[in-house]
Amino acid sequence: MTAAVFITIRDKPQMTLIKTAIEHDTEGKANLKVTFPAVTKGEGQEPKADYDNATTISVPLDADQDWFDKNAELIEAEIWKYETDAYAFTAPDITDVVTKYFHNFDPESEVRLVMKGPTPRQCRGNGDPEHLGRKEFVNFPDVLPIQVANEASLRELNGRLSQSGADEITIERFRPNVIVHSDNLEAWEEDEWKTLRVNPPRNYLGSLSTLTGINNESIDVDVAARCARCHVPNVDPDTAVENKKEPWSTLCKYRRIDDGVKYKPCFGMLACPRNEGKIEVGMDVEIREVTRAAGGKAENHMYVKGF
Template identity: 50%
Template sequence: MAHTVSEITDLRVYPIKSCRGIQLKSANLTRQGLEMDRRWMFIDTENKFITIRSKPQMTLINTSIDQESDSLVITIGHDKGKQVKVPIHPSQEWLDENTKDVSVDIWEYITDAYAYTDPNMLALFKEFFEEDVRLVVKGPEPRICRGNGDPKRLGRTETVNFPDVLPIQIASESSLAELNSRLKEKGESEITIERFRPNVIIKGGEPWSEDSWKTVRINGDSSYWTTLKGGNLHAIDVDVVARCARCTVPNVNPDTAEKHAHQPWDLLVSYRRVDEGIKFKPCFGMLCCPRNEGNIDVGMRFEVMEVTDQHRYAKGF
């Protein structure tokens, strides 16, 4: 199989799990994922995480960055009257005054977080969710990757903030185009890549060729020098650890929060149940663990270095 040589066309972070993301031209890729990605999330009264799966309206919560105040801006819809800000890099003193330490449950993994205590914020989100919820930001305790990212499988220990499974998801425009062609044949509207909430989007080669990626390189090439020295010293190598198994979240229109009764789930189920480890779910996109860190930009070279036919989804988060 020919190795894909492509380029990055889009970068996205989703600061609050299941809420609207932010498109970027440049981002800092860390071992934990793109900086700020899934660093915040909502929890219920039992301290369990909340997502679009049960609350599709979460896609109407918009996020943006206020560079001047170094804050994450959270807006309900586009109503600036329903807006709050939280510091991106708070001091411990600020956290002590404005948050409460909590243990949160994400896929039965208990980890630490800081829950915001501002009464105006709590009232705003209670009105929106129609129940008591709290916004939390990840604490310093490492949340070690499980499943395919388990240290025994990966060969090293990697950690994440609040993604479901692994640090980053990479998706291919060519695969989305193939899916959209099938949707159009069925008389359905095309969908955007945002439905799948990836971090790194590439032009892609043959549709679905990503199924066999094993390692990829950003901002480098496949020469011996690059492999030996990390190329221009800014190349980032990424282990492609698993296919991304899908639930029905992509059925939710991110602009309206309306959930389609069938698509694209039904279509994906018909031909994208390709992983022997999780045969009841279709796959779109690849879950990955960076080996090193650095800045990545839209337009950077993206090259597949190794492929495999051994991908098998490992259950367990």
């Protein structure tokens, strides 16, 4: 059987209009809510998203095998030429919504919604044990589980965009999982971050972790590599329209800094958590170790291709 091949905003920028959220039902069980906007097309105009008439589907994130047997099939999925297993949803109330949305843009497309299957998918590249020092696993992200962004770097980039006459952009363009904000942070200092700790916000356990170094409900994160950017940040997340130049052109002028991926600019850092836990708005982020702290060099974060 031929493996299903993943698609991203690189190929179909209209995917940026799909909204996702994790919700909990009355029993506390988590569900993935996926919202597909209706699409309106004026003559000679780009398609527009209509969220007032959107269609929403919901799938459980902790379903048992019996649920999967009734609503999905186990298939092979290909990500960057590496195969892993996936549950492809077969229930009509899911498949019909997905098919209808993508047919708005490509009537010949055959797109399915899938969830990672039971076999662990080991990280490659900077997440390989040879570089990370341990085995790390990920579901369907391209390379590593987490991307961390520094808000100060976005402000610096926006200053350059504004000065050149281009529109400023929001952090959503870069799709980070964790956004760090502080008046004390300098732009691009994340290039040298090596180890972070995410602490519970403003409570005793968070303070105790900071003072003693003992991890109490905190999440320790290894920063493994810079995030080399494709043209996805050029896509406006509100319209799915791709700018032909920015911010790619501006970033290329001064952020092609990684010898491991010389022809792409870098924004954000790719990282791997050492332990599981909850991350939410308002948590404190400690920068516990940087690459130069022990005589190291920022080049320690050199990008290693993982696909």
